[in-house]
Amino acid sequence: MMEKDLTILGIESSCDETAASVVRNGREVLSSVVSTQILVHRKFGGVVPEIASRKHIEHVMPVIDEALKKAHLGLTEIDAIAVTYGPGLVGALLVGLSAAKGLALGTGKPLIGVNHLEGHVFANFLSDPDLKPPFLALVVSGGHTSLLVVEDYNTFRLLGQTRDDAAGEAFDKIARFMGLPYPGGPEIEKLALSGKAEAIDFPRPLLLNSYDFSFSGLKSAVINYLHAQAQRGLEVKREDVAASFQEAIVDVLVTKCKEALIATGLKKVVLAGGVSANRHLQEALAQGADSVGAELVHPTPILCTDNAVMIAVRGYYQYLAHDFATLDLNANPSLKLGEA
Ligand code: KG4
Ligand code: ZN
Numbered sequence: 001m002m003e004k005d006l007t008i009l010g011i012e013s014s015c016d017e018t019a020a021s022v023v024r025n026g027r028e029v030l031s032s033v034v035s036t037q038i039l040v041h042r043k044f045g046g047v048v049p050e051i052a053s054r055k056h057i058e059h060v061m062p063v064i065d066e067a068l069k070k071a072h073l074g075l076t077e078i079d080a081i082a083v084t085y086g087p088g089l090v091g092a093l094l095v096g097l098s099a100a101k102g103l104a105l106g107t108g109k110p111l112i113g114v115n116h117l118e119g120h121v122f123a124n125f126l127s128d129p130d131l132k133p134p135f136l137a138l139v140v141s142g143g144h145t146s147l148l149v150v151e152d153y154n155t156f157r158l159l160g161q162t163r164d165d166a167a168g169e170a171f172d173k174i175a176r177f178m179g180l181p182y183p184g185g186p187e188i189e190k191l192a193l194s195g196k197a198e199a200i201d202f203p204r205p206l207l208l209n210s211y212d213f214s215f216s217g218l219k220s221a222v223i224n225y226l227h228a229q230a231q232r233g234l235e236v237k238r239e240d241v242a243a244s245f246q247e248a249i250v251d252v253l254v255t256k257c258k259e260a261l262i263a264t265g266l267k268k269v270v271l272a273g274g275v276s277a278n279r280h281l282q283e284a285l286a287q288g289a290d291s292v293g294a295e296l297v298h299p300t301p302i303l304c305t306d307n308a309v310m311i312a313v314r315g316y317y318q319y320l321a322h323d324f325a326t327l328d329l330n331a332n333p334s335l336k337l338g339e340a
Pocket of ligand 1: 015144168171172183185186274275276304305306
C-alpha cells in the first residue's frame with residue numbers, strides 16, 4: 001500500500017531570522033523563505049530582543065504566504081503546522097508561535113511544537129539520505145554547545161554541554177572585541193583564512209573525565225593577549241589571532257567528539273547549529289571522525305544557520321510519533337535538549 005504524503009509547514013522565529021518552509025515527507029523541500037534581521041542588529045553589535053520581536057511581527061505572515069506560494073500549495077493542502085517554541089528570545093518565539101496557533105485554529109490542522117536545537121540536528125537528514133539513529137550530534141550555535149546521542153527519532157541523551165560561553169558566543173565576543181561586525185563567526189573564519197593557526201598558543205580548555213565544554217577562559221586568554229600586545233606597543237597580526245583562536249575552539253570540539261565516538265562506538269557524528277557553517281570545523285571534524293572509523297555529516301550551508309526547513313523536518317518525525325501540541329502551548333525560552 002502507498003503511504004500517504006505528509007506535507008508540513010515549518011515556522012521559525014527564535015532569534016533574528018523569520019522563516020517559513022514547506023517540506024514533504026521530511027525530505028523534499030518544496031519551499032524555504034528566510035527573512036534575516038542581521039543588518040538591523042549589526043548597528044548594535046548583537047541582537048536587540050525588542051527590535052527582533054517587532055521585525056518578526058512585520059515579517060511573519062508575508063514570509064509564511066511566500067513559503068506557501070513558492071510551494072504552490074494552499075493552507076488546506078498542508079497536513080500540520082510545526083513551529084519553534086524554544087529555546088530562544090521569548091518575545092521573538094511568541095510571534096511565530098502565535099502565528100502558528102492562529103493558523104492551526106483557523107484551519108483545524110494539527111500543531112507541532114518543535115525544539116529549535118532538535119531542528120538543527122534534523123537538518124542533517126537532508127544532507128544524508130542514509131542517516132538513521134543512533135548517532136552522535138554536536139550542537140554548536142550562538143547560545144548552545146552540546147554533545148548528545150540521538151538514540152532514536154525522539155530520544156536525545158545529553159553527554160555534555162558548555163558550562164559558560166557557547167562556541168558561537170565565543171566567536172561573536174572575540175569578533176566584537178576585535179571590532180568585527182555581528183555575527184562574528186563568519187568574520188573570524190574569513191580573517192583566519194590568511195592567518196597562521198599555530199602562531200599563538202591559546203589554551204585548549206579540556207575538562208577531564210567530562211564531555212562538558214568551557215570557552216570563557218579561552219575568550220579571556222585572547223582578550224588578554226590583545227591587551228598585552230597593545231600595552232607593549234607591539235603589532236598584532238589580526239589574521240593570526242583569528243586563526244589561532246579558531247584552531248583552539250575547533251581542537252576542543254574535535255577532541256571531545258572523538259572521545260565520545262570511541263566511548264559510544266557510534267559510527268556517525270552530525271554537526272548542527274550556526275557554527276556548523278565553519279569550514280575549518282567541518283574539515284577537522286571529518287578528519288577526526290575518520291581517524292576513529294566514523295563519518296561526519298553536516299548540513300548544507302543554508303541549513304547551518306537558522307531556517308524553517310529544519311523545523312518542518314523535525315515536525316515530520318514528531319507527526320509520525322503523534323507528538324502534537326494543544327493550543328495552550330507556550331514559548332519556552334530556556335527549553336533544554338536531551339536533559340532528563
Ligand atoms: O544557530 P544559529 O544561526 O542561531 C542560534 O540558534 O544561535 O547560530 C548563530 C551562531 C552565531 O554565534 C554565529 O557567529 C555562528 O553561529 N556562526 C559561525 C559561522 N557562521 C555562523 N561561527 C563560526 N563560523 C562560521 N562560519
Ligand atoms: Zn539556531
